[in-house]
Amino acid sequence: GAGVSQTPSNKVTEKGKYVELRCDPISGHTALYWYRQSLGQGPEFLIYFQGTGAADDSGLPNDRFFAVRPEGSVSTLKIQRTERGDSAVYLCASSWGDLGDSEQFFGPGTRLTVL
């Protein structure tokens, strides 16, 4: 596709459930980023991949959060034992290079609501 796509666009789950959020980056982009945006806040960095490996996962809040990118393209963010505080819009971005050389293109986000 032309841009970064994320599925689902909305996800409602119950506290304690497991969820998976998917990101399809722009074709050819080697770097993929996950951020989350809580109401009234700016995006908060979670993790980014360079190819298949996590280059920086310093933003993952705890071990309930995990992300994979097994083939260096699509990525899945996995949240175990969801809590109400996990409710946010989860944003994915991709880029072809580093910050100084390229732009991070953002997807529309997945709105996660934990009841």
Next chain:
Amino acid sequence: AQSVTQLGSHVSVSEGALVLLRCNYSSSVPPYLFWYVQYPNQGLQLLLKYTSAATLVKGINGFEAEFKKSETSFHLTKPSAHMSDAAEYFCAVGGGATNKLIFGTGTLLAVQP
């Protein structure tokens, strides 16, 4: 460590008036600085970025920003506001060994007719 402070969570201007959105940053490494815009129900879109070349950066839609190291600022301006500029604007900082962006809390710009 890096951080961004955006002064003013809400800014209102009249159509045709100057737009000034403030951003101050903190960075222990030479920073890369960005302004993103988020229209309602749309994804973040890059307006402009500073990456250690010219200190005055011009972006899309008539916006520009000036990097002032002495003031640790990267304020966003536009000479004449249009109704279509109404959106939320985010300043972000990056740099160093990682590609992550650190965002401010955003400024919601309203444009009055």
